[in-house]
Amino acid sequence: MKQIYIFCIFCCSLLSSAYAQRISINEHWKFAKGDMDFSILTQQAAWTDITLPYTWNGQDGQDGGDNYYRGTGWYMRDLLIDENDRGKCIYLRFGAANYFTEVYLNGVSVGTHSGGYTAFTFDITPFVRYGVSNQLAVKVSNAEGLPIPPLSADFTFFGGLTRGVELIKKNKVHITAEDYGSDGVYIRQDKVTNDEATLSFTAKVRNTETKARKVIVSFLIKEQDGKVLEEHKQEVTIEADATMPVTSILRMHHPHLWNGKKDPYLYTTEVQVKIGSKITDNYVCPLGIRYYSIDPDKGFILNGHSYPLRGVSLHEERRDKGNAVSDTERKEDIDRIVAMGSNYIRLSHYQHGDFTYRYLDSLGIICWTETPVINKIKDTEEFAVNCENGLKSLIRQLYNHPSIVVWGVSNEINYRKGPNPVPLIERLNRLVHLEDPTRPSTLAAMFSERPTNFITDVYSNNRYDGWYYNTVEEIGTFADKLHQKYPQRCIGFSEYGAGAHPYHHQEGKGKPDVDGHWHPEGYQTYFHEGYLKAIQQRPYLWSTSVWAAYDFASDSRNEGNQPGINDKGLITHDRQIKKDAYYFYKVNWNPEPMVYICERRFVNRTQPETTLKLYSNCERVIFKLNGKEIPVKKGENHIYLSEKVVLKPGVNHAEAFAYQGDEWLEDKIVWYYLSEN
Secondary structure (H helix, E strand, C coil), X not given: CHHHHHHHHHHHHHCCCCCEEEEECCCCEEEEECCCCHHHHHHHCCCEEECCCEECCCCCCCCCCCCCCCCXXXXXXXXXXXXXXXXXXXXXXXXXXXXXXXXXXCCEEEEEEECCCCCEXXXXXXXXXXXXXXXXXXXXXXXXXXXXXXXXXXCXXXXXXXXXXXXXXXXXXXXXXXXXXXXXXEEXXXXXXXXXXXXXXXXXXXXXXXXXXXXXXEEEEECCCCCEEEEEXXXXXXXXXXXXXXXXXXXXXXXCCXXXXXXXXXXXXXXEEEECCEEEEEEEEEECCCCEEEECCCEEEECCEECCEEEEEXXXXXXXXXXXXXXXXXXXXXXXXXXXXXXXXXXXXXXXXXXXXXXXXXXXXXXXXXXCCECCCCCCHHHHHHHHHHXXXXXXXXXXXXXXXXXXXXXXXXXXXXXXXXHHHHHHHHHHHHHCCCCCXXXXXXXXXCHHHHCCCEEEEEECECCXXXXXXXXXXXXXXXXXXXXXXXXXXXXXXXXXXXXXXXXXXCCCCCCCCCCEHHHHHHHHHHHHHHHHCCCCEEEEEECXXXXXXCCCCCCCCCCXXXXXXXXXXXXXXXXXXXXXXXXXXXXXXXXXXCCCCCCEECCCEEEEEEEECCCEEEEEECCEEECEEECHXXXXXXXXXXXXXXXXXXXXXXXXXXXXXXXXXXXXXXXXX
């Protein structure tokens, strides 16, 4: 039943209604790379047929050298608007374009947009030719030096139309499509308890006619079976060529709460706009009702109960495709994270695609989402306004998602030399509170006690003790000192991680040169075993997120024998290998019985002695080497270790058997000892 409902959620979000149409126009595009004037575009450009989404940096943005193309690309296609659509309002909605965009229709500039990861909408009604082909051309630039965040970051800035484009057709009186790329409806959860929920609805209704119109706006909450639980109607008069916010308060008794992974219950909300008895527009979306708090000593609390947020950070990108990923790929990436047992994802370092948030809502996965103000800023009003517009777009577009619990305003903003970021971060923090008084602000800090880091409501820190500095064992001491010094602050780890190549292996846990070409997988495993131990001993940590779920493209990097890749992921960039650390988290976070032998890719051994390690959460575990049972001792966090064992020359068979009640599991691997004899 749950899977069926998830499918229905996505259908309701994507299908057109009888009152408005949303049509994907991702096919039949042509692309040309280069900064050409529009007047000569069709004569001189070398066009390639493509389907959106598409980035021109899919290859050169992941191969190292920090020399990927930063410039302009053009996208073009024909667009037929039916004669029957005359009299309607016609819009184009871009899911994202990285990161300065100008749109032309029939040779006329429709508008520009600054920002690479938020959606945006243009009203193209005045420019449309009905019944004939319209030429749509889109100029996108990811050139360096633009006053748009991010100016600098440890990931590739993939240029182009990195998400899909929709054609939207609406009646003359409709819910606005032009409020910072949002759907124009905002549901604020003013007060929620187990006994009652008070919800404030706002629908921004636009009248594009030349005369005032009396409009009835209905707000409905429905059960999953379609039964209407609450309904309220407002009759208003909207002046000609005007947009009016129409508000209503709905109260529910004994609401079925959205309770994370345990019970991600979703109602359905609908807003209808009517003139007389005729519906001219509507909006439908899932509604998850919940309340939460973040406590300096108890951490994250969901619906009155402790709910420690433990998970990963996720970049929205894929090998050879960059940010131009499909919803199917988004789902696959999230499913692997959920299978590991995560209840939380930090969506780094920018707004992700719409599907991601809908899917997290349906699964009960809590998330942090953020705006890409990273590393450094420009001390100009233009840059500040672009930062504000990006944050405003983020909040308004994602306002109704129960999975979102914090708005992130920056990442490691004190990390590089440059202008003082304090005034800008204070400005963005005020904007969060103005736009959404129900969710706290946060940021991801690098250096723990700089002034910028304490501006937001909730404190979070990117920590790499044991990788870039200090030792793994010092992370707990650091957290305790910070907690003692700032007892009223809520503290979390927004990042922690270590690099690993799945085919780099060594005996022992010696720390590698982090900038070198040797990143043994075993050290990453040791790193995460130490961090999780420290985290579990500190319930005051409101959230912790591994950096990162997957290896990802960062073209300036050259380490771990993978140029252009940040290899701190628990899963490889091509999604083919789950590293040992992935299974360490799975055995601790996912209660499903499992057994896993570590160092399975350390196939060719040059030392005769080794220690056997496996992970299991089962009641009984048996380990065999070459058919002989080897005693293993259970340690903390489901880690089993043997004493030193001796490998025989040639092939060695390792087998693990785990028993949980009547169920038994096994895992088998092969090692080769390359004896000098």
